Amino acid sequence: MSLIHLKRRQFLQVSGLSAVSLLLGGCGTPAFEDLVGQLSEPLNRKVGKLIFNPQKPVPEFYLSEIEPEALIVNTFRSTPIIEPENYRLIVDGEVNNPLSLTLAEIYNLPLTSMIIRHVCVEGWAAIVQWGGVCLREIIALAQPKANVQYAYFKSADGYYESWDIASVLHPQTLLAYEKNGEPLPIDNGAPLRLAAPIKLGYKQSKWVTKISLVSNLSQFKGYWEDQGYDWFAGI
Ligand SMILES: Nc1nc2c(c(=O)[nH]1)N[C@H]1C(S)=C(S)[C@@H](COP(=O)(O)O)O[C@H]1N2
Ligand SMILES: [Mo]
Numbered sequence: 001m002s003l004i005h006l007k008r009r010q011f012l013q014v015s016g017l018s019a020v021s022l023l024l025g026g027c028g029t030p031a032f033e034d035l036v037g038q039l040s041e042p043l044n045r046k047v048g049k050l051i052f053n054p055q056k057p058v059p060e061f062y063l064s065e066i067e068p069e070a071l072i073v074n075t076f077r078s079t080p081i082i083e084p085e086n087y088r089l090i091v092d093g094e095v096n097n098p099l100s101l102t103l104a105e106i107y108n109l110p111l112t113s114m115i116i117r118h119v120c121v122e123g124w125a126a127i128v129q130w131g132g133v134c135l136r137e138i139i140a141l142a143q144p145k146a147n148v149q150y151a152y153f154k155s156a157d158g159y160y161e162s163w164d165i166a167s168v169l170h171p172q173t174l175l176a177y178e179k180n181g182e183p184l185p186i187d188n189g190a191p192l193r194l195a196a197p198i199k200l201g202y203k204q205s206k207w208v209t210k211i212s213l214v215s216n217l218s219q220f221k222g223y224w225e226d227q228g229y230d231w232f233a234g235i
Pocket of ligand 2: 119
């Protein structure tokens with residue numbers, strides 16, 4: 001876990017402040033800026049002079065550094081069958097505007113691409129280019145209530161994960177539908193998977209079907225976490 005994550009988490013714990021209000025920079029669509037403007041004003045005033053570091057982007061790699069063969073398919077059960085035309089991404093929980101998005105609607109949002117290292121705890125890593133929509137774009141559309149602290153991700157294969165909201169809203173956390181410039185292969189999580197340079201591989205759910213925004217975690221935190229793996233799993 002990097003120092004900056006630790007500091008941010010401690011800060012959020014002490015201040016009790018919703019991280020939604022603290023995120024600046026990156027993925028700056030009008031929808032997102034409106035949302036942050038709405039939520040942040042009273043809260044930011046409350047923090048007064050406390051200086052908060054906006055989430056810094058993780059340095060990326062060059063196209064020439066992509067390792068096309070290095071990403072090992074790592075699936076705990078089997079690859080689920082998802083009909084693209086029937087697929088919906090549900091965003092619910094403590095939000096003002098629950099969403100049920102088709103793939104066409106998601107592909108209409110701005111496409112962001114990044115070249116990052118995927119790190120699996122089983123001892124391998126791969127430099128991969130991911131293309132997709134910034135998760136914060138979608139979260140902004142759902143208009144989370146100010147006390148939201150976590151997101152649950154449900155996958156079509158029964159996998160589940162939960163993330164802290166600061167990591168969810170990190171500018172390099174994507175819902176990816178492209179890998180190395182091609183449509184995302186089904187084994188890698190099509191139609192939509194998480195991809196972010198700030199979390200270990202097992203946090204990066206494939207075949208995401210539902211995102212629930214909540215203020216508290218339940219006893220179930222994640223498929224591997226519930227078997228003893230670290231929950232934050234930052235890198
Ligand atoms: N739905 C789902 N997501 C998942 C997994 C899984 O089994 N099911 N495995 C995780 C693990 S441990 C890793 S390392 C990465 C692997 O991604 P890849 O199969 O695209 O290489 O997916 C993660 N996301
Ligand atoms: Mo992994």
